[in-house]
Amino acid sequence: MSLSGCTNVKKKADTTDTWSQIVAKKKVVIGLDDSFVPMGFREKNGKLVGYDIDLAKAVFKLYGITPDFQTIDWSMKETELRNQTIDLIWNGYTKTTSRAKNVAFSDPYLTNEQVLVTKTAQNITSTADMKGKILGLQSGSSGYQAYIDQPKVLKQYVKEAIQYDTFNNAFMDLDVNRIQGLLIDSVYANYYVSHKSDPSSYRTVKTGFASESFVVGMRKGDKTLRKKINRALKILKENGTIDRLNKKWFGTTNTNTN
Template sequence: MKKLFGLLTVVALGLVLGACSNQQKENSTKSGADKKEVVVGLDDTFVPMGFKDDDGKIVGFDVDLAKAVFKLTNQKVKFQPIDWSMKETELKNGTIDMIWNGYSITPQRQKKVTFTDTYMKNTQVLVVPKSSGIEKASQMKGKVLGAQEGSSGYDTFTKQPEVLKDIVKDGDATLYASFNEAFIDLESKRIDGLLIDKVYAEYYLTKADKLADYTIIELPFDSEDFSVGVRKDDEKLAKQINAGFKKLQENGQFKEISEKWFGQDVTPK
């Protein structure tokens, strides 16, 4: 009897795992454009693109923009916080339908995902305490630098080593899961500078009323294109999102959302 019960348990477990596997396979092959509900993967600490407010609700520029795009096709949107360093893996596995959270186009990422049209420009900057007296990147020689793991900023840091990598302490950056954690260490002076998206730095320091306490230093890196990343074979969803961008720009909603979060229209010119 015990053997029979054990056998039935194994069979039942196999059926459950098989069903989950089939569901995951379906999610990874079905276009997001054909789903009633799409799942957006994001780092829920990346202000002002997508983050949790004081009530724990996920808000932000990208959140509002995604909702507006999919409202045009009567699709619901679920926002799924993910480990940013695993974003492409989550996308490939079908646990999310797209990466939409200040996601920059890079050659490495283009090998893994299909990108939509650019919807916003961004640059990487160096943030240091004003009390440090640092006013340019070259003054970071021997200093401790922080960066986010899996970020486009860290990718650029490694590809253009002459700017910071060749001069900072240990020839590398201290990596953080989120910029929130990095800012805590910057404020505590456990790191001397932080490589970060300009859009994040300006919003975070302004909201925290600490803009006057820090220096934001422009770096000789190329500007970045923010885009939405979908599965490599899901061009249908990419085209749908692009059509949504165009419609929102035409009817003025894109501008309204931009001015709400940035005080200006950030539509790429």
């Protein structure tokens, strides 16, 4: 696509309100990484489940709209959104200043942080203990961006950083010592480790990166869609739905939701 073509696509994304089209089709397309437990992932039978799956269905049920969940390359999520392949990014999507240049955000609905997961046998208890070691990161993740933007927290110690398409692949390399640490969302780490046969073989280390807010990402032109999602999130918070989902997926209602 030419430069002028790219500019036109971005202008359309920044100015076009697609709510009437979504209502007419009674369908909204949501892009996600379908391996991100517990936010959106495939069970062994292939069924798509997760916190964000349940929340998105509850939000759009209020408007008689059915979410159509599409698996995407997470590193290309903003491009997919801009090109209108998807209508929303909803999958443990973190609000950041760099993303705000191209994406509009819903109100925050969940708090997250970046943690370092290691094997207990490595005796890593701080980011400084990663000195000379190999770190795993997910491509296009907020953790990767924090790692690059704040090098004094972790990057200064690391010998090498390897990027992965999914955290599942990164965990496999962690288990066989190809990497010694994995920078990952706490919601993923807590859920994944707790479901392993030997959770005690993993250690989760605080990093010092600032806490993050999970939001829904959408095109800047979709002002009505943003208002509708924010209204629905408020309703679901007030009627106890969000607390029930927190209990279901995290075992507690205390998740620092906004």
